[in-house]
Amino acid sequence: MPLKPGKAVRGSNSGRPIMVLLDALGQRWTLRIIWELRDGPHTFRLLQSRCEAVSPTVLNTRLKTLRSLNLVETTSTGYALSQQGEALLEKLSPLNKWSEDWAKTL
Amino acid sequence: MPLKPGKAVRGSNSGRPIMVLLDALGQRWTLRIIWELRDGPHTFRLLQSRCEAVSPTVLNTRLKTLRSLNLVETTSTGYALSQQGEALLEKLSPLNKWSEDWAKTL
DNA sequence: ATCGTTGCTATCTTTTTAGTAGCGAGGGGC
DNA sequence: GCCCCTCGCTACTAAAAAGATAGCAACGAT
Incomplete structure (x- = not known):
């Protein structure tokens, strides 16, 4: 069930972008x-430590979502905000x- | 444990306002x-229906938090954004x- | 007094998030 | 080749949050 x-x-079946965004950011x-x-x-692990040891499970789930939403992308030096993310x-x-x-x- | x-x-013991805000909004x-x-x-029930039937449990919890954060207040016609909330x-x-x-x- | 609506609590189930261990891949040094 | 380190990430389990439903007490209007 990709966002x-x-x-x-969840909480809106309109599909309106703002709702998708609010759901993702929420x-x-x-x-x-x-x-x-x-x-x-940042590398996965650095990002993890910056977020006070968020569990890798959640971090990876979020990164997947953020990538699918075109907000984050992987670069040679780790995860980064995409143009949209910026x-x-x-x-x-x-x-x-x-x-x-x-x-x-x- | 009020925010x-x-x-x-959760996720930051710095107490920095932005962290509190991100935690609340998240x-x-x-x-x-x-x-x-x-x-x-909006009244409690209208707000509930606007949020596609969010459970009263959660809605009330959020409203309590938002009130304690001075972002929402109660008025004669229901819940409203405070000045800060606006x-x-x-x-x-x-x-x-x-x-x-x-x-x-x- | 009855009816409808209000804000909200109680209870229980389901989903999400947290916590921890560790694997396979890749790089560097030797 | 082998050791050692770091990398991204998965598996598994426990705890916490959110969802769903029923319904109560308080108020106003009729």
């Missing part, structure tokens, strides 16, 4: 993996700054 | 709930358009 725009996902570690790839390619990260990276301001209000 | 900036979350339905609140307050949604809403372009590349 793919146009296909139903799986644990997905957002984090994209985040950790922000400064360049674009997505660009949309997400303002969250870093925002989250710090947000934290102050708590 | 809160400054405190360890829980299933969280992103979707924020998304569904984009056009105004700000977050603003950061996320470009994803809708982006996701459509992205979907074309698949």
Whole structure:
């Protein structure tokens, strides 16, 4: 059951891209993996250690999904964000700054 | 174990706000709930039906978390994004358009 | 008082995620 | 060739989260 725009996902059978995206990003570690790839390619094991020892089972599952969604690709030096992945990260990276301001209000 | 900036979350004990945020948003339905609140307050049950019958158990858990994170608040007409929640949604809403372009590349 | 709707809890099942061990492939040194 | 190390990754099992369903107490309108 691969995740793919146009296909139903959990919680939405519309197949609308945003729903597919929200479903993918809502799986644990997905957002984090994209985040950790922000400064360049990482090997599987390095990525694993950056994500505080996420289990290889999950990491590999996520990487498979992210590759099938064309957000991550394998390079000679390890896993890296694809062009699309970079674009997505660009949309997400303002969250870093925002989250710090947000934290102050708590 | 409430989610809160400054405190360890699963996968990061740094307490950095971005990690707390990524952890929160990476829980299933969280992103979707924020998304569904984009056009105004909704009652618990309406929100539930908008999220294609998400179980009340999970919905309530998420709403509790989102309230404790100051992203959602209760109003006379139901659950609504707080000021912070609106700000977050603003950061996320470009994803809708982006996701459509992205979907074309698949 | 009855009815419908609300937010929500209790209970149980299923799915997902976590944790750990270790394999086969490849590279380097010798 | 052989040893040793690191690599990506799979297998297996345990724990945690999410899903599904039933239903209760509180409120408002009739």
